[in-house]
Amino acid sequence: MPTALATFLRRFSGGDPLTGRPGAPGGGLPGGQDIESDLEITLEEAYRGGEKALQLTSREVCPACGGDGINNNSFCTRCGGTGFNSGLKTLTVKIPPGVREGSRIRLKGQGGAGFNGGAGGDLFLKVRLLPHPVYQVQGSDLETEIVIRPDQAVLGDQADVPTLDGPVAVRIPAGTGTGKRLRLRGKGLPGRDGARGDQYVRIKIDIPTHLTSEEEQLYRRLAELRKGV
Ligand SMILES: [Zn+2]
Known part of the structure; x- marks a missing residue:
């Protein structure tokens, strides 16, 4: 203790x-x-x-x-x-x-x-x-950040997010941009009325810096396709 x-x-x-x-x-x-x-x-x-x-x-x-x-x-x-x-x-x-x-x-x-x-x-x-390494407190709401890859942001995916009740699988919708906040209802702190606040999950997209040659080829191919749109 x-x-x-x-x-x-x-x-x-x-x-x-x-x-x-x-x-x-x-x-x-x-x-x-x-x-x-x-x-x-x-x-x-x-x-x-x-x-x-x-x-x-x-x-x-x-x-x-x-x-x-x-x-x-x-x-x-x-x-x-x-x-x-x-x-x-x-x-x-x-x-x-x-x-x-x-x-x-x-x-x-x-x-x-x-x-x-x-x-x-x-x-x-x-x-x-005390300041928390994972959660920021705003009244009875909490905010956390998760880092996802560009392909997850474009195609959508599911990610485990820490909450006070343990990890929760959160659906990331296709086309999720950096800074978007997803709301986990009722996963915040108890408020004055006893009802729990919400937890917001802030999305950050991690841009890969070390690509394999195959990945780089695919990104170049994507770039070519984009030019044609
Ligand atoms: Zn004395």
Whole structure:
């Protein structure tokens, strides 16, 4: 299971932004701060969901001095007078299937620690889709490119195209030009309404550069025939 190292954007839920010490609304025990972080996942992970180990740097209020940095009239030895302790922790994040770019996954109580037994803040993970080598994402639609030969473009053919559900045989119509997009309905990502977007297959024609003498003869013959049209 891959482990992602998250960098933190700290968000203070009220209180002092320098010490991170939140206020205590309603006079209850002060809670920890909410923390927001990015979660980078692949398109496949977003589509199928699953679990991912996430390594976080945590910065928590020093329990020895309560965040003051001073203990018994001298600098706190536990935190070196900073009032905070840093550490690494590993969490397992459940990724719901069909999660979208920008969605937030909430991990209750995994934010900053509370004070004096107060509840911990929450950790919000904002989903970021990593660039994919095969698919380009446009909203809930996907786009892929396939490369075909000139004869396939002229005569038509069938080609295997990768989709999130596995390869699909796609019919290439005769006379397909470069840049043409074929639509695979419902092979995209789940949209806001739950319905899946489409996958577009962009056609690129590969012009052969190393011809056998027989191929070259045939191309010359084709050229002669074209002149007569
Ligand atoms: Zn301390």
